[in-house]
Amino acid sequence: MRASRLPLLWRVFAINAALLAVATLLLAVTPVTIHAPIALVEAVVLVAGLLAMLAANLLLLRPTFAPLERLVRRMRTVDLLRPGQRLVEEGGLEVAELVRGFNEMLERLEAERRESSRRALAAQEAERARVAAELHDEVGQVLTGVLLQLDSLPLGASAAVEIDETKQAVRLALDEVRRIAQELRPAMLDHLGLPSALTELAARFEEHTGLPVERRLASSLPRLSPDGELAVYRVAQESLTNVARHARASRVELALEPGAGSVVLRVRDDGRGFEHPPDGGGLRGMRERAVLVGGALAVKAGPTGGVEVRLEVPAEER
Ligand SMILES: Nc1ncnc2c1ncn2[C@@H]1O[C@H](COP(=O)(O)OP(=O)(O)OP(=O)(O)O)[C@@H](O)[C@H]1O
Ligand SMILES: [Mg+2]
Structure with missing residues (x-):
């Protein structure tokens, strides 16, 4: 001894x-x-x-x-x-x-902790998928039915304008329902993969905020697990929401690049940055997702002001 x-x-x-x-x-x-x-x-x-x-x-x-x-x-x-x-x-x-x-x-x-976050996130995703499906299938169907009914109404000249306006409102509601369903459960992710889903996300962000998103989405990337892809997507989604809500930026960069046996997501804005080291539900959620897929998340001041969110997720082992 x-x-x-x-x-x-x-x-x-x-x-x-x-x-x-x-x-x-x-x-x-x-x-x-x-x-x-x-x-x-x-x-x-x-x-x-x-x-x-x-x-x-x-x-x-x-x-x-x-x-x-x-x-x-x-x-x-x-x-x-x-x-x-x-x-x-x-x-x-x-x-x-x-x-x-x-x-x-x-x-x-x-x-x-890993196990309980995994369970909480899985429950959250399942619930979102359920609500998205209900919205899309139930409410969407009803609204589509209303549109068809309006179309089949006999065209009395007196009500034509009102009917047109009603159809317009129903169409708007239908779009909104589809948008919410899409945000709740990105169907793109399952069918067309991460780059397409991010392109779609960026397009919707631009449409909503009027802020241009500079996209650098590599087409050939190491393969991620479905959970890894979802983590990247949700982190990008929350980061963009934060840019819209807090940054007062004039442009945003959204990059998805291959790393060393990994995939790296970067969301960078040129806004006002943060005064205090930030801590909120959104950032905590991002961190939890990162931990869960064995990734690393960094939220820091961007190189030219603003905020940079960087998530690196290890590729799926073959
Ligand atoms: N891109 C950004 N530019 C400037 N400040 C930011 C940015 N992203 C986050 N912040 C700051 O960090 C804080 C924490 O962000 P976080 O996403 O955790 O919470 P939140 O957006 O306020 O609320 P939520 O829980 O709904 O996401 C924000 O309140 C904001 O002050
Ligand atoms: Mg937030």
């Missing part, structure tokens, strides 16, 4: 025993005598000896407890949204044991 692997009790005991032995030895070999009542010089020597021993004690004990202090600091700052942080096993037996226990606890917490 290495000295540093001694139990904490024995390390402290050994240090103190060594100091006491040294003090005893010094008393034995040096001509120090103590009288009662104590003389001033003797008192000074005694106090100096005591101080020297205390200082030595502190110096020798410090390294023993330093790993414990580091452990506490690390426990306070560990961030479950940045998984994979582990402490080095160091220090005496108990401290190393504590670090091992802490690392194992992190492992379990991260696994548990």
